[in-house]
Amino acid sequence: MTEIVIHGSSFYNEDCIAGCQAHIPDASVDLIVTDPPYGIKGDTLHKHYNRNEAFVIDGYIEVPATAYGDFSRRWIAEAARILRPNGALYLVSGYTQLYHILDALRATELVEVNHLIWKYNFGVFTRTKYVSSHYHVLYYEKPGPGKRTFNLACRYGLQESAPGGGSLNYRDREDVWLINREYKPAQVKNKNALPTELLVKMLQYSSCEGDLICDPFMGGFSTARVALGLNRRFVGFELSSAAFEQGVALIQALTPGELLEQVRQPQKGRLSHQGHTWSETEISAVYQRYDKLRVEGVTKKAAFEILSAEFGRGRWALERILRRRGGTP
Numbered sequence: 001m002t003e004i005v006i007h008g009s010s011f012y013n014e015d016c017i018a019g020c021q022a023h024i025p026d027a028s029v030d031l032i033v034t035d036p037p038y039g040i041k042g043d044t045l046h047k048h049y050n051r052n053e054a055f056v057i058d059g060y061i062e063v064p065a066t067a068y069g070d071f072s073r074r075w076i077a078e079a080a081r082i083l084r085p086n087g088a089l090y091l092v093s094g095y096t097q098l099y100h101i102l103d104a105l106r107a108t109e110l111v112e113v114n115h116l117i118w119k120y121n122f123g124v125f126t127r128t129k130y131v132s133s134h135y136h137v138l139y140y141e142k143p144g145p146g147k148r149t150f151n152l153a154c155r156y157g158l159q160e161s162a163p164g165g166g167s168l169n170y171r172d173r174e175d176v177w178l179i180n181r182e183y184k185p186a187q188v189k190n191k192n193a194l195p196t197e198l199l200v201k202m203l204q205y206s207s208c209e210g211d212l213i214c215d216p217f218m219g220g221f222s223t224a225r226v227a228l229g230l231n232r233r234f235v236g237f238e239l240s241s242a243a244f245e246q247g248v249a250l251i252q253a254l255t256p257g258e259l260l261e262q263v264r265q266p267q268k269g270r271l272s273h274q275g276h277t278w279s280e281t282e283i284s285a286v287y288q289r290y291d292k293l294r295v296e297g298v299t300k301k302a303a304f305e306i307l308s309a310e311f312g313r314g315r316w317a318l319e320r321i322l323r324r325r326g327g328t329p
């Protein structure tokens, strides 16, 4: 096991299951963002097992398909243990082993918040079937007495409207994310690296500066780089020594907080529909949406924030309209 501390964050060249058990206390992590090995190489891996029962490909350690269910249950149980109450997990997975991941998540106390789809460019080209061009992102929460961090207007102000109409904030929070993979010719990179834009979005919505972020499968250290770049703290694991050494060099070269000035800031200003006359259609859409949100268990305050984002109206205007049908909203 090697532990390296850089910029106050800890990086372990170690199996994440044993590593979490040894180094990470219960309920100590605010957010986990991770992309576990895919387990897609079928059963032929047994020919190549080393003593870790793993297969090394260019600094990437794969898990055999036959071991994937057990492996998922063990690392996801650790993830659930180290998350603090109301902490969250983003788990990126392909389709092939998704059922194992879902089974493992259901065996924990974690609860689903959203099932997101990350749609990317450069899908796997096919001639006889559709092109595969998405990943699943499972966004889960550890139940707790407080509120999960969700920074509603961290990227787009509630009043910001798109050029053709509609709320930018609403669009940014739809559950299908179109984010391109990064193309970095002539640069050393982990071939499975998650794009910075994807990670920035997860971290902006679901964490605050100073929070502790964990990635049990660091690969090219993308989560770590974004976490430190956004002034979060970090702890993570990578089993491959080759990937670990490359990643450590990248972390040593960065300056904490360096991404903060590059990320989009929400614009403040007038709401898109503020001052516009209400149409009957809009009023009935507001009623329906509000009722649906409340039935789903959304708090009154959060429901107004959502309505404001979706309809481009201020809270008081929305309350006034809802009061018109009688009673207090």
Ligand SMILES: C[S@@+](CC[C@H](N)C(=O)[O-])C[C@H]1O[C@@H](n2cnc3c(N)ncnc32)[C@H](O)[C@@H]1O
Binding pocket: 014, 015, 016, 017, 034, 035, 036, 037, 038, 059, 060, 061, 062, 063, 190, 192, 193, 194, 216, 217, 218, 219, 220, 221, 222, 223, 237, 238, 239, 240, 243
């Ligand atoms: C899909 S990649 C992660 C890519 C990463 N998200 C990035 O953006 O670069 C999965 C990584 O997990 C590592 N790995 C496999 N088994 C592991 C284990 N038991 N503990 C820690 N890391 C492991 C692999 O070597 C690989 O680098």
